[in-house]
Amino acid sequence: MNLVEVDGVHVVYRIRGASLFGRAQVDALTDVSLTIEAGETVGVVGESGCGKSTLAKVLVGLQKPSAGTVRYSGTPLDRLRAAELGRTVGMVFQDPATALNRRLSVGKILRDPLDVHRRGKPAERDERVRELMNLVGLPPSVAGALPAQLSGGQRQRVAIARALALHPALLVADEPTSALDVSVRAQILNLLLDLRERLGLAMVFVSHDIQTVRRMSDRIVTMYLGRVVEQAPAAELPAQAHHPYTRALFSATPSLLHPVEPIVLSGPVPSATAPPPGCPFHTRCPKATPECSIGLPPTDGPPEHTYRCIHPEIPTGVSPS
C-alpha cells in the first residue's frame, strides 16, 4: 500500500473584493492525483503560482481540499487525530525566521510538540530534544538560544528537528533553502538527504529549482497552472521528459551533465483566475497546434511516467505506454 494517495484534489481560493465581471476564484489545484511510497522522495516543480505550496499545505492538512481526498496508509487525512497526524507527516517551511516562535528557546520549540501530544515522561522528552538536536547537527549549547540568536542555517535545522519530533513517516519541505544564504543551502540539502537515509523518511521536496529537485528526488512531478502535467522518475529527466513544459523548465537551468536543447516559451504564465481552455500550457507551448486549445489532454503513459500532452516528445527507443 502507498504511504500517501492524493486522489482528484481540487483547491479553490475565493478572492475577496474581486470584480463582479472577473472570476472571484483561483483554481489553485485542479484534479491533482499522485502517490508517495514509504521512503520515496517526490519532487514538485513548476513556476511561481502553479500550486506547489498549496499542494504542500494540502498534504499536511493546513489547506482543506475543495474536492478529492488525501489518504495516509489508506486512512483519509481528515480522519487522523492531531497526534496521529504528527506521527504521519511533518512540514518544513521556506523561511525559518517566520516559521519559528521568536519568543521560545530552541529547546522549548523542540519540546513543544512532545508536550502537546504528551509523548513519554518529562525526562524522556528532554532526552528526545537532545536527540533531535544531535540528529540535525545542532550543538547542545544552542538549546537556550532564541531563534534570532541563530544563523539562518541553524534556524532551518531547528525547523527540521521540530518537524521530525513525533517521528513522521513523511517530511514535506516547501522551498526549504530558498530563504537561506547560498553558502548554507548545500548543507541543508545534504542534511535532508542524510535524514532520509538514516530515518527511512519519505519526502516531498518543493522547489522552483529543477536541478536541485532532480538531485534530491526519486520521482518528479511537474505542475502547471494547478495541474500535474507530467510525473517521471528523476533519473529519466531531462533526457526523457515527454512534456514540452518539463523540457522548458530544464532548458531554463541548463546543466553540463544533462544538456537540453534551449526552449524559449512565448509570453507570461496565464492568470490562474482565467486559465486558457484546452491544454493550459498551449498559449506558451512551442509545439501547440489548434487542437491543443480545444480539449484538455488526457493523462497518458504507464503509471511510472505519465504526461498530459497530445504532442509528447518521446525519444526513439522509449515506449509511450
Ligand SMILES: Nc1ncnc2c1ncn2[C@@H]1O[C@H](COP(=O)(O)OP(=O)(O)OP(=O)(O)O)[C@@H](O)[C@H]1O
Ligand atoms: N490564500 C490565497 N488566496 C487566494 N489565492 C491564493 C492564496 N494562496 C495562493 N493563491 C493563489 O493560488 C495559486 C497557487 O499558489 P501557490 O502559492 O500554491 O503556488 P506556488 O507554485 O507555490 O507559487 P510560489 O512558487 O510563488 O510559492 C496562485 O495563483 C496564487 O496566487
